[in-house]
Every structure is written in structure tokens, then in C-alpha cells.
Amino acid sequence: MASIGNIIFGSMIILIFVMSGFIILLLAIAFSGGQGFLRATNRSPVGNLRQDVVLDCSFSPKQDSQGRSGDVSVTWKKVGLTGVVYRYQNRAPDLVDQNPTFKDRTQLFPNALASGNASLLLQRVREQDQGVYQCIVSAPSGKGSINIHLWVAAYSAPKFKQVGTNLTAEAQRWFPKPNAAWADHTGRALNSSTQFFNNSAGIFRVMSTLLEPAHRDETYTLVISNHLVIAISEATLTGDSDVPVRTDFTFNTASPRLLTSCLAPTLLSFCLLLT
Structure with a gap:
């Protein structure tokens, strides 16, 4: 017994x-409404301190007859923080107003933008990185934003x-x-x-x-x-x-x-x- x-x-x-x-089911239900253009497989990732983490964000691309997706603008922000975490527009990084906290620690995957991948690579995660991030995308196929809550442990x-x-x-x-x-x-x-x-x-x-x-x-x-x-x-x-x-x-x-x-x-x- x-x-x-x-x-x-x-x-x-x-x-x-x-x-x-x-x-996970509750989060999926809560976040599913109104997010047809942007989506994320993990809305609440846990970053391992001092290691790298990917904040997932993807969109539905629209390609022309030659298979080109057109100009895509991607901006990542952190709620409560001035400046941007990362911005990509006009087919190049635009980091003029990047918050210095993220200098040399963030990047996109430019070669994957054409397939709709707007995810952010955040390197060498710090405890103060924890918080809510916004992925904002403007593309020929649409516009939208989605929130990702990063936890740090x-x-x-x-x-x-x-x-x-x-x-x-x-x-x-x-x-x-x-x-x-x-x-x-x-x-x-x-x-x-x-x-x-x-x-x-x-x-x-x-x-x-x-x-x-x-x-x-x-x-x-x-x-x-x-x-x-x-x-x-x-x-x-x-x-x-x-x-x-x-x-x-x-x-x-x-x-x-x-x-x-x-x-x-x-x-x-x-x-x-x-x-």
C-alpha cells in the first residue's frame, strides 16, 4: 500500500x-484574440541569466511575383524604458535612439525577415532585462504589435x-x-x-x-x-x-x-x- x-x-x-x-492553455486563450497578423510561440520566455534568449515574434509576409516581401520595419521596445531596444527599417538597423542598456546585446535575423521572422536575440541576459517587451511590425502585409513578457532566472x-x-x-x-x-x-x-x-x-x-x-x-x-x-x-x-x-x-x-x-x-x- x-x-x-x-x-x-x-x-x-x-x-x-x-x-x-x-x-499555457489559459495564456493561449487570453492572447489569441486580435493577433492575426503577429504571433509568438512563447509569450512568456524565461531567460537564463548571463546566457542568450530569443524573444519570439513572427508575422504573415506578403510576397510579390518575384518572391520579394517588400520593406519591413521592426521595432522592439521595453515597457517603461526610454528609447528602443532595437529597430530595423529601410533594410538596415537603425539604432540612433537605442537605449544604452541594450547596446551590442541585441539583433534580429535579417535573412529570416522575408519569411516573417521578426524575433529578437537578446544576448547575455541580465536581471534588469526582466519585463514586458513590445514587438512592432510594419510590412506590406499589415501592421501590428504584440507583447512578450520576459522573466529572468x-x-x-x-x-x-x-x-x-x-x-x-x-x-x-x-x-x-x-x-x-x-x-x-x-x-x-x-x-x-x-x-x-x-x-x-x-x-x-x-x-x-x-x-x-x-x-x-x-x-x-x-x-x-x-x-x-x-x-x-x-x-x-x-x-x-x-x-x-x-x-x-x-x-x-x-x-x-x-x-x-x-x-x-x-x-x-x-x-x-x-x-
């Missing part, structure tokens, strides 16, 4: 994916190591500060100890140790999560000190306040396990 710990942990894993899908897959019957995991980059919890292959919650070490930039290194004996050929699950990112790692012990691991990331990119209010009653039991 399954223990309460098994039920709680198993239900938590299922709930994470169900709620993530539900949130730091996240990395943990590496596992086994020494004797001790199993540890280390993840180098997490922000905001996460929680961590372990389970065995049946979903039974396991006792563990987790330490957090933050550097001068406020990035946390996560060190988590399983306090119960780990056995060969068994699969263990480690969940590291904050309000933006959930990493679910599965490691099967092979007898080697370096343990192969598979990690899947899920992103909670609805409003964190909305997400907390929706999930708090359901995940209360699991939250108690993480504290």
Missing part, C-alpha cells in the same frame, strides 16, 4: 505538468555523484533561491540535507545530499524548484562514481502571484516537505 509520502510526491509531479499545461541541471552508499547532487547556478526534495522510484519522499552557497552576484550553488542509503540499479528523483523554474532530475545508479542523469525543465511563466494563489492550497503538503 502506498505511503502518504508516496502519494504526496507522486501527486506533486503529476500536478506540476497538469498545471503547467493548464497555464538562473538554472542549471545538477550533477550526481555516488561514494559508497552516499548520493549527492550539485547544481551550479540557481536564482531566485530554490528548494530541493528527493524521492525514490516509487515516489516515496526521502530524507535529505540541502545547502545553498551564493556568490557576490546572488547566484546560488545548490548542494543536496540524500540522507538514506542509495542502492545500485535504483532510480532516484531530485526536484529543484523556485517560482519560475522546476527541474526534475532522474538518476539511476550504475555503480560508477559519476552518475548519469536526465533533467527536464518546466517553466512557470504565468504571473508568479497568480501561480502561487492557484497552487498554494493544492501543494501545501509538498511545500511542507521542501521547507
Whole structure:
């Protein structure tokens, strides 16, 4: 018979994916109206701190008999910030009024404009980059704008190591500060100890140790999560000190306040396990 710990942990894993899908569906419904000309496959991306992220924006091009799409103007702005993030017009970048925050960190994909790709590459993401961006497109086929909400976090897959019957995991980059919890292959919650070490930039290194004996050929699950990112790692012990691991990331990119209010009653039991 399954223990309460098994039920709680198993239900938590299922709930994470169900709620993530539900949130994505709600966002798709909310943002679908009036956006026939412009569209985005991801309206709420999570940028990994200090890495590059693409803000998706595409439109329906209109080509002439020679297959040319005509002049396209693309402007990216950030709500609440003066100047532009990036502007492309007259077949060339126009960065005269670019906000200095984005100097040498942004670009489009000019060769893809003819096919309707107006996405923005934002390089070396910073914490202050978080916010709402506007993609504004003017083309022979139409005009329009669409909002993209960029969230910023730091996240990395943990590496596992086994020494004797001790199993540890280390993840180098997490922000905001996460929680961590372990389970065995049946979903039974396991006792563990987790330490957090933050550097001068406020990035946390996560060190988590399983306090119960780990056995060969068994699969263990480690969940590291904050309000933006959930990493679910599965490691099967092979007898080697370096343990192969598979990690899947899920992103909670609805409003964190909305997400907390929706999930708090359901995940209360699991939250108690993480504290």
C-alpha cells in the first residue's frame, strides 16, 4: 500500500505538468484574440541569466511575383524604458535612439525577415532585462504589435555523484533561491540535507545530499524548484562514481502571484516537505 509520502510526491509531479499545461492553455486563450497578423510561440520566455534568449515574434509576409516581401520595419521596445531596444527599417538597423542598456546585446535575423521572422536575440541576459517587451511590425502585409513578457532566472541541471552508499547532487547556478526534495522510484519522499552557497552576484550553488542509503540499479528523483523554474532530475545508479542523469525543465511563466494563489492550497503538503 502506498505511503502518504508516496502519494504526496507522486501527486506533486503529476500536478506540476497538469498545471503547467493548464497555464499555457489559459495564456493561449487570453492572447489569441486580435493577433492575426503577429504571433509568438512563447509569450512568456524565461531567460537564463548571463546566457542568450530569443524573444519570439513572427508575422504573415506578403510576397510579390518575384518572391520579394517588400520593406519591413521592426521595432522592439521595453515597457517603461526610454528609447528602443532595437529597430530595423529601410533594410538596415537603425539604432540612433537605442537605449544604452541594450547596446551590442541585441539583433534580429535579417535573412529570416522575408519569411516573417521578426524575433529578437537578446544576448547575455541580465536581471534588469526582466519585463514586458513590445514587438512592432510594419510590412506590406499589415501592421501590428504584440507583447512578450520576459522573466529572468538562473538554472542549471545538477550533477550526481555516488561514494559508497552516499548520493549527492550539485547544481551550479540557481536564482531566485530554490528548494530541493528527493524521492525514490516509487515516489516515496526521502530524507535529505540541502545547502545553498551564493556568490557576490546572488547566484546560488545548490548542494543536496540524500540522507538514506542509495542502492545500485535504483532510480532516484531530485526536484529543484523556485517560482519560475522546476527541474526534475532522474538518476539511476550504475555503480560508477559519476552518475548519469536526465533533467527536464518546466517553466512557470504565468504571473508568479497568480501561480502561487492557484497552487498554494493544492501543494501545501509538498511545500511542507521542501521547507
